[in-house]
Structure formats: C-alpha cells, structure tokens
Amino acid sequence: MHAAGSTGAVMERAFGSATGGGLLRLLTCGSVDDGKSTLLGRLLFDCRLLYEDQLAALTSDTSRYGTTAAGELDLALLFDGLEAEREQGITIDIAYRYFSTARRSFIVADAPGHEQYTRNMATAASTAELAVLLVDARKGLLTQTLRHSYIATLMGIRHVVLAVNKMDLVDWDRAAFDAIAAGYRKFAADIGLVDVTCVPISALRGDNVAAAGASMPWYTGPTLLSHLESVEIAREREAKPFRLPVQWVNRPDQHFRGYSGTVASGTVKPGDRVVVLPSGQITQIARVVTMGKDLECAGAGDAVTLTVRSDLDIARGDVIAAENSRPVVAEQFAAHVIWMGDEPMLPGRSYLIACGTALVRGQVTELKYQINVNTLEHLAAKHLDLNEIGFCNIALDRPIPFDPYSENRDTGGFILIDRVSNATVACGMIAFPLRRATNIHWQALKIEKSARAALKQQKPCVLWFTGLSGAGKSTVADLLEQMLHRLGRHTVLLDGDNVRHGLNRDLGFTDEDRVENIRRVAEVAKLMVEAGLIVLVSFISPFRSERRVARDLVGPDEFVEIYVDTPLDICEARDPKGLYKLARSGKLPNLTGIGSPYEPPERADIVLAGASEPAAQLAEKILDVLKQKSII
Amino acid sequence: MWSANQRSHLVELEAESIHIMREVTAQFTKPVLLYSIGKDSSVLLHLAIKAFWPSKPPFPLLHVDTTWKFKEMIAFRDRRVAELGLDLIVHTNHDGLQSGINPFTHGSAVYTDVMKTEALKQALDKYEFDAAIGGARRDEEKSRAKERVFSFRSATHRWDPRNQRPELWKLYNGRVQNGESVRVFPLSNWTELDVWQYIMSENIPIVPLYFAKPRPVVERNGCLIMVDDERMRFHPGEKAETRWVRFRTLGCYPLTGGIESRAQTLSEILRETMTASTSERRSRVIDHDQDASMERKKQAGYF
Numbered sequence: 001m002h003a004a005g006s007t008g009a010v011m012e013r014a015f016g017s018a019t020g021g022g023l024l025r026l027l028t029c030g031s032v033d034d035g036k037s038t039l040l041g042r043l044l045f046d047c048r049l050l051y052e053d054q055l056a057a058l059t060s061d062t063s064r065y066g067t068t069a070a071g072e073l074d075l076a077l078l079f080d081g082l083e084a085e086r087e088q089g090i091t092i093d094i095a096y097r098y099f100s101t102a103r104r105s106f107i108v109a110d111a112p113g114h115e116q117y118t119r120n121m122a123t124a125a126s127t128a129e130l131a132v133l134l135v136d137a138r139k140g141l142l143t144q145t146l147r148h149s150y151i152a153t154l155m156g157i158r159h160v161v162l163a164v165n166k167m168d169l170v171d172w173d174r175a176a177f178d179a180i181a182a183g184y185r186k187f188a189a190d191i192g193l194v195d196v197t198c199v200p201i202s203a204l205r206g207d208n209v210a211a212a213g214a215s216m217p218w219y220t221g222p223t224l225l226s227h228l229e230s231v232e233i234a235r236e237r238e239a240k241p242f243r244l245p246v247q248w249v250n251r252p253d254q255h256f257r258g259y260s261g262t263v264a265s266g267t268v269k270p271g272d273r274v275v276v277l278p279s280g281q282i283t284q285i286a287r288v289v290t291m292g293k294d295l296e297c298a299g300a301g302d303a304v305t306l307t308v309r310s311d312l313d314i315a316r317g318d319v320i321a322a323e324n325s326r327p328v329v330a331e332q333f334a335a336h337v338i339w340m341g342d343e344p345m346l347p348g349r350s351y352l353i354a355c356g357t358a359l360v361r362g363q364v365t366e367l368k369y370q371i372n373v374n375t376l377e378h379l380a381a382k383h384l385d386l387n388e389i390g391f392c393n394i395a396l397d398r399p400i401p402f403d404p405y406s407e408n409r410d411t412g413g414f415i416l417i418d419r420v421s422n423a424t425v426a427c428g429m430i431a432f433p434l435r436r437a438t439n440i441h442w443q444a445l446k447i448e449k450s451a452r453a454a455l456k457q458q459k460p461c462v463l464w465f466t467g468l469s470g471a472g473k474s475t476v477a478d479l480l481e482q483m484l485h486r487l488g489r490h491t492v493l494l495d496g497d498n499v500r501h502g503l504n505r506d507l508g509f510t511d512e513d514r515v516e517n518i519r520r521v522a523e524v525a526k527l528m529v530e531a532g533l534i535v536l537v538s539f540i541s542p543f544r545s546e547r548r549v550a551r552d553l554v555g556p557d558e559f560v561e562i563y564v565d566t567p568l569d570i571c572e573a574r575d576p577k578g579l580y581k582l583a584r585s586g587k588l589p590n591l592t593g594i595g596s597p598y599e600p601p602e603r604a605d606i607v608l609a610g611a612s613e614p615a616a617q618l619a620e621k622i623l624d625v626l627k628q629k630s631i632i
Numbered sequence: 633m634w635s636a637n638q639r640s641h642l643v644e645l646e647a648e649s650i651h652i653m654r655e656v657t658a659q660f661t662k663p664v665l666l667y668s669i670g671k672d673s674s675v676l677l678h679l680a681i682k683a684f685w686p687s688k689p690p691f692p693l694l695h696v697d698t699t700w701k702f703k704e705m706i707a708f709r710d711r712r713v714a715e716l717g718l719d720l721i722v723h724t725n726h727d728g729l730q731s732g733i734n735p736f737t738h739g740s741a742v743y744t745d746v747m748k749t750e751a752l753k754q755a756l757d758k759y760e761f762d763a764a765i766g767g768a769r770r771d772e773e774k775s776r777a778k779e780r781v782f783s784f785r786s787a788t789h790r791w792d793p794r795n796q797r798p799e800l801w802k803l804y805n806g807r808v809q810n811g812e813s814v815r816v817f818p819l820s821n822w823t824e825l826d827v828w829q830y831i832m833s834e835n836i837p838i839v840p841l842y843f844a845k846p847r848p849v850v851e852r853n854g855c856l857i858m859v860d861d862e863r864m865r866f867h868p869g870e871k872a873e874t875r876w877v878r879f880r881t882l883g884c885y886p887l888t889g890g891i892e893s894r895a896q897t898l899s900e901i902l903r904e905t906m907t908a909s910t911s912e913r914r915s916r917v918i919d920h921d922q923d924a925s926m927e928r929k930k931q932a933g934y935f
Contacts, residue, residue, distance in 0.1 A: 250684065261654075290682070
C-alpha cells in the first residue's frame with residue numbers, strides 16, 4: 001500500500017492549506033460503538049495521510065486487539081493510544097489528531113462518549129468550532145446524542161454535522177436516514193442550534209466520507225470531508241469589541257514598557273482609545289509590537305505586545321478593552337458550571353478562579369439548580385458531583401472584567417482550581433453579572449483594628465483548634481482561655497456545640513452544611529479580631545479547605561492553627577457525648593472520623609498529642625508558643 | 633498586516649505557541665527551555681524569541697548532553713547560543729558516564745533511561761526548575777496525542793496519564809506545590825509538515841545534518857547509522873560506506889537513522905516530507921524497543 005499521493009497533488013495540498021481555508025478545530029463525539037475512531041481512521045486513510053510504518057503497526061494491532069472481520073484493518077486502533085485503552089477496548093481520554101487537505105488544516109479533538117466522561121467532552125469542545133456527532137443508523141438518536149448536542153451548545157459550538165454511520169447495515173435505506181435527520185433537526189432547533197448538516201455515511205466502507213461512493217445515489221449533499229473543507233465558520237469574534245487580557249508586562253529596560261497578550265476579540269491599531277479594567281483608566285494605543293515589525297492592526301487570535309501613550313499601572317489579569325464598548329466589571333455572576341473534580345462541589349467552599357489571565361479567590365454562593373443532561377430538566381441540588389452540570393451564583397473576592405460566555409469564550413469562560421490539591425475541578429461559562437452587590441459599598445471607618453487592639457494593649461488573633469470529636473479541643477481551649485484571662489487578656493471562645501445552638505442552629509452535618517458552619521464561624525472570628533480580641537475557636541472543622549479560608553480572612557500573623565491530634569480509638573473510648581456509640585450503632589451517620597472524613601492539617605502551627613499529656617500541660621504548651629510568637 | 637480571510641494555519645499555530653510561552657513565564661518562578669538542538673527545538677527557540685521580544689526569553693536553555701550527540705549538533709548549539717546571547721546550561725549524567733553506559737553495549741532502553749531520562753531529572757532537581765518547556769508534538773506518537781499542553785509531574789517526575797488536569801480554552805493551570813513541576817509543550821498542535829513549513833517561511837537556522845550530503849554510514853537493522861567519530865563500534869563484517877543521506881530527526885548518532893536523500897534545500901525537504909511513506913519516528917531506534925515504550929518512558933519522567 002502506498003500511503004501518499006502524487007507529488008503534485010501533495011504539494012498543492014500543503015501549500016494550499018498554508019494559504020487557504022486556515023485552521024478548523026473540530027470535535028468528534030459519539031458513543032462507544034458508533035464507529036467514531038473508525039471514521040477518523042477512514043478520513044486519514046482516504047486522505048492518504050497514514051504512513052507505512054503506522055499501517056504496519058495497525059496491522060499488528062488489528063491481529064492482537066482488532067474487532068473487525070478477517071482481512072479488514074481495525075482503523076479504530078489508530079486512536080486508542082494508551083495501552084490501557086487498547087486492552088479495555090475503550091477510549092479514556094481526549095486524543096488530538098491532525099490532518100490537512102488542499103483546502104484546510106484540521107485539528108480533531110476526539111472525545112470519548114461515555115456518560116462519565118462529560119468533562120472530557122466539555123474540554124474538547126471548549127476550543128472547537130464545529131462538532132461531528134456520530135449516530136448508528138440502526139439505533140437512531142439516542143439519549144447520548146442529545147446529551148452531546150447539549151454539551152456542545154453549552155460550550156459555544158454553533159456548527160454541528162450529524163454523521164449517520166453504518167448505512168451499510170441498513171441496506172443504504174434512505175427512509176432510515178431521513179427519519180433520523182428530521183428528528184435531529186427538530187431537537188437541534190429546540191436547543192438553539194442553527195447550523196446543522198446531516199450526512200449518511202459508512203465509515204467502514206468509506207461512503208460519503210471523503211468520496212461519495214455508489215451506494216447512496218439518492219443523497220446529493222456534500223461528503224463529510226467536502227463539508228468540513230468548505231463550511232463557513234462564522235469568525236464573529238473578529239467583529240466584536242476589542243479585548244486583550246494582559247498576560248505579561250514586557251519591560252526589557254526603562255525605555256520600553258509593553259503589555260503582552262492574545263487579542264480575545266475585535267481589532268486594535270495605534271491611536272485607538274482604550275480602557276484598562278478593572279481600574280478604569282483611559283489611554284490610547286501607541287504601538288502594536290511584534291518581532292521585526294510593528295503592526296498597523298492586530299485582530300482576534302493574534303499574540304501581540306501593546307504599548308500605550310500614558311504612564312499607567314497595568315498588570316497581568318487586567319483587560320485592555322475598547323473604550324466605548326467595555327466588558328462588565330463585577331465581583332458576582334451567574335454561570336453554568338460543569339463539575340470535573342472527584343470531590344463534590346460544595347457551595348460556600350473557597351476555590352481559585354482563573355478567568356482570562358486573572359486569578360482570584362471565590363466561592364459558589366448558591367447552587368440554583370442542577371441540569372439533567374439527558375432530559376435538560378432542572379433539579380434541586382445541594383452539591384454537584386463529577387460530570388454534573390449546575391447553574392450557580394459565584395462571588396469573587398475582588399471585581400474582575402468579563403463578558404457573557406455567549407459573547408466571548410475567552411473572557412467569559414473560567415476554571416475553578418482546588419486550593420489544596422491545585423487540581424482543575426470545574427469549568428464555568430458566565431451567563432450574566434449579578435448586580436446585587438453594587439449598591440453595597442465598603443464603609444471606611446476611622447477607628448481601625450489596630451486602634452481597638454491598642455486600647456486593650458494586646459495583639460488580636462485567632463487560635464483555631466481542630467481535631468476529632470472527643471480529642472480534647474474544648475477542654476484545652478477552656479483552660480487556655482482561663483490562663484489568658486488571668487494574664488489580663490481580652491478573649492472570647494467560640495465553641496462548636498455552643499454556636500450550633502444559636503447562629504448555626506439551622507445547619508446539619510452534611511458536607512455542605514459543615515462548609516457553611518465553618519464559613520460563618522470564620523467570619524465571626526474575623527469580626528472579633530477586628531474588635532481587638534483574642535479569639536479561641538474550638539470546632540472539629542474537618543476540611544483543610546475551610547480552615548485555609550479562615551486563615552486567609554485575617555492577617556498572616558493573626559491565625560494560629562492548633563491541631564489536637566488524638567487517635568480515633570482514644571477519642572472513641574472517651575466518648576464524652578456518647579456520639580461514637582450512636583455512630584457505631586448506625587444512629588448517627590455523619591460523625592467525623594466514622595461516617596464523615598477528617599482531613600488533618602499538613603502544616604499546623606502547633607500539634608498537640610492529645611492522648612499523651614494532661615489538658616493543663618497542653619494549654620501551657622500553647623501559651624509558650626504564643627509567647628515565642630510575641631502574641632502575648 | 634492582519635486580515636480575516638488570509639489568516640493561515642501557521643499564523644494561528646504560532647500565536648497559540650506564543651500565548652503558551654507567555655503563560656509559562658507569568659505563572660512559574662523558575663522555568664527552563666529544554667533545547668535538544670533539533671528542528672523542533674529550533675522552532676521552539678524562535679517562538680520564544682518572538683514571544684518576549686524586545687525582551688530576551690526570560691529563562692535559560694537546558695541541553696541534556698549524553699556525549700553521543702552528532703558533532704555538528706554541538707557546534708550548531710554553541711554558535712546559536714552565542715549569536716542570540718542566551719544562557720545555556722549543559723547537563724550530563726556523570727554517574728552514568730563513569731559507569732561506562734553507552735548506546736552500543738547497554739541497548740537503547742537502558743542507555744536512554746540513564747543518560748536521558750535520569751539526566752533530565754537530575755538537572756531539573758539540581759536547578760529546581762518548576763516548568764520545563766519542550767518541543768514534543770502530539771502527532772509524533774500515540775501516547776503523546778493524549779498529553780496536555782501543561783503536563784503535570786509529581787515530585788518524582790512521574791506522569792500519570794489517568795490523572796491529568798482538564799485543559800479548557802486558553803486557560804492553563806500551572807499551579808504546583810514544592811517539588812512538583814510541569815512540562816509544557818507549546819508545539820502540541822503542530823505536525824511535522826507545519827514545522828518544516830514554518831522553518832521555511834521564517835527562515836529559521838537548523839543543523840546542517842537535516843540537508844542531504846555524502847556521509848559515512850553503516851546499514852544496521854534497516855537504519856543508516858552515521859559514523860560520526862572514532863567511538864563507533866562496528867559489527868563483524870560492517871564497514872563504513874559513503875552515501876547521500878539526511879536526517880529527519882536528530883539525537884544520539886548511534887541511535888539515529890538517516891534516510892537516503894538528495895534533498896539539499898528546504899523546499900526539497902518539504903517535498904520529500906509530504907511524499908514520505910514512513911513517519912519520522914521510524915528513524916529513531918529507541919521507540920521500537922517495546923510496545924507502548926513511549927507511554928512507559930513518559931510515565932517514568934522522559935520528555
């Protein structure tokens with residue numbers, strides 16, 4: 001088998017793609033058996049883009065893992081790149097494939113179809129402009145066809161090709177194809193998909209993939225490949241208002257100060273009046289710099305360095321935008337969120353949020369509803385698990401510039417990052433800003449924390465006790481407060497059980513409520529530090545993430561994390577409140593350490609071996625550390 | 633001059649790579665660019681210079697030298713670094729060298745592990761780099777096709793293909809804890825053909841070994857191995873003969889097969905590349921040692 005075409009045709013292909021239809025990023029999706037990998041293999045094979053050694057490897061793989069009839073290459077095996085995938089016969093991760101024809105270059109993101117891989121599909125769709133959805137002509141539209149269409153639309157894809165595959169297995173029947181196509185068009189209209197093209201194909205035999213073939217004379221539309229080569233992708237982002245999220249300040253010496261970034265939308269040229277957000281400073285573009293030459297104009301997608309005419313303070317995370325058509329600047333918004341983390345999303349928990357080039361802290365303040373991706377129904381929910389989609393309100397710790405995702409993917413899409421593991425745990429698409437906060441302004445006060453503390457002649461701080469139930473937190477905290485009191489310090493003790501009798505009496509013991517429980521206590525502790533007090537907090541506080549939030553709410557020297565490290569069996573033997581007995585008998589399902597996890601601190605300021613010394617000695621130890629830290 | 637209709641795919645690929653390089657500089661405290669002297673590294677370096685211009689690339693280059701590279705590669709490396717005024721760190725695994733590890737007696741698997749993978753890890757640890765930029769492309773090999781642009785590595789440099797961070801839009805999550813690092817691949821979406829077209833359109837200097845000329849070679853297991861110095865070990869009956877060859881990829885000379893060719897200009901190379909009937913990794917001896925060898929090497933910390 002010779003793998004490449006005649007020299008002339010190939011040269012034309014390469015140089016054609018270099019000057020012609022540009023680059024098309026597309027996504028292929030379908031279920032395990034729809035023949036997606038076979039289709040991709042067929043495209044490469046028919047475009048003569050497979051090399052002899054790749055064919056040889058494929059032949060050997062076919063005999064080892066193949067599922068096709070004897071003598072036929074299993075083209076799907078080209079794409080199951082990981083050993084584990086080949087052995088299990090499934091695609092685990094997104095694979096990216098590349099091919100070009102005389103008219104265009106293509107980047108294909110191949111996403112696995114199983115329901116548990118919603119996150120992979122969303123990831124693949126985030127950079128794609130077109131989706132090829134595969135359905136099996138024998139099975140017609142399945143729930144997952146609809147699910148894939150919904151996710152593609154949610155991720156901003158506006159062009160869909162429905163490839164009705166395995167036409168050879170329904171005797172090339174026109175009626176079967178027509179019924180599927182009509183059904184799909186109706187569904188597509190319901191979810192707002194405008195550009196839909198339906199093509200009957202056989203990936204195995206090649207009909208209507210690259211060439212029409214003779215089996216379906218009744219079909220007069222384009223082949224899949226010729227459609228991909230010629231489809232007009234609306235490059236709307238170039239017509240939209242100018243946005244450039246600043247990536248990096250370029251400062252080789254004192255004579256040059258430029259702002260490097262990729263134009264997210266619109267165009268920019270010297271002399272344009274722009275606004276820098278969130279600060280709101282106005283200036284004019286001086287130069288559009290690239291190596292070798294300045295540009296007269298740069299457009300969406302160009303990576304450039306801008307200089308401006310005034311001396312401004314511009315940093316990474318800022319957005320340079322058209323003065324008369326600005327993005328929103330806000331610290332709250334509503335967004336669709338696709339959860340990608342193994343641990344569930346809990347409202348109230350603090351995450352890092354990356355949007356454009358900004359990185360801020362924020363939290364999901366409210367999960368409005370969850371979306372069933374199969375029925376598109378809205379469901380009430382307390383949290384989101386892996387691969388679930390929800391509509392949420394999100395609050396940031398400072399305002400950032402953004403656009404609705406439907407207007408601009410690059411300034412309206414964001415990811416959530418877990419603050420402990422640094423994993424990317426979700427992606428989000430901003431729907432609209434929430435303006436509730438805009439009428440509430442921070443009131444500047446004349447008497448500050450330092451003034452209040454000075455009057456009390458002490459350094460205010462939070463002494464945060466964490467540990468299992470029965471570890472001895474409250475006993476030690478109580479003793480410590482008595483010691484501090486005798487030293488003339490102004491203190492207050494927030495005890496878990498006591499606070500749950502009042503402020504937090506509406507909260508239970510689910511993970512969601514535990515997060516909210518700690519959030520409120522952390523805020524109260526912060527207010528009391530503002531008041532100049534030494535605040536002892538004695539809460540199980542099982543999650544690292546919330547303890548870190550509590551630390552971040554006050555100054556870096558104002559938080560002392562004290563881990564009362566008492567082994568579970570000793571806590572259980574003490575069982576001062578009889579909780580472990582209840583938990584063991586199944587009457588208390590969420591007790592920390594039994595039915596609910598405890599995440600010990602990785603770097604506590606003080607670790608107390610709660611089982612080895614009497615409580616009074618432990619309290620003395622803390623006192624010593626506080627003296628060393630010159631807190632008292 | 634920008635124009636919506638004439639935007640070529642190379643322009644898009646270039647912009648994407650520049651964006652990625654800038655993210656590295658903005659997000660990491662101590663990045664490094666892995667410079668292996670080959671054509672992909674040449675493109676990578678060119679992109680780095682474009683990305684930060686008029687500043688110089690704000691990171692050093694690192695070359696992991698096995699001591700078995702082609703002489704012409706080392707000469708080219710030193711010349712380019714001097715011309716561009718860049719910082720170059722050269723690291724060799726001296727433990728491996730002292731225990732006499734070489735590509736002839738130890739087989740390419742052991743040799744690669746000690747002199748390349750181990751050496752790379754040593755250098756990354758020694759200089760405490762938290763990001764290493766490399767020129768790998770997804771079209772090179774099946775398991776590469778599933779690699780992220782920002783590819784997270786544990787403190788022991790391991791890659792876990794089942795636990796990769798989702799990568800959406802242009803948002804690259806480069807957050808790491810002490811000791812952890814990220815390998816960054818700005819050329820992820822480039823093909824071999826793109827690389828050659830870009831070298832041609834940007835006039836990027838490359839090692840002369842890519843161009844055909846008469847060279848002393850021996851034919852071994854279907855590969856043409858060049859006799860680059862006196863350390864070459866001949867099998868019984870083998871003798872160097874002069875043939876017109878060029879190289880599609882460059883590495884350690886005893887493990888790199890040349891191809892017979894008369895292509896002496898970029899456009900002739902491009903023509904051959906487009907009509908080639910085998911993929912470029914065919915000329916690397918190390919990939920064929922075992923099935924799924926790249927996936928395993930990558931998990932252990934190879935680029």
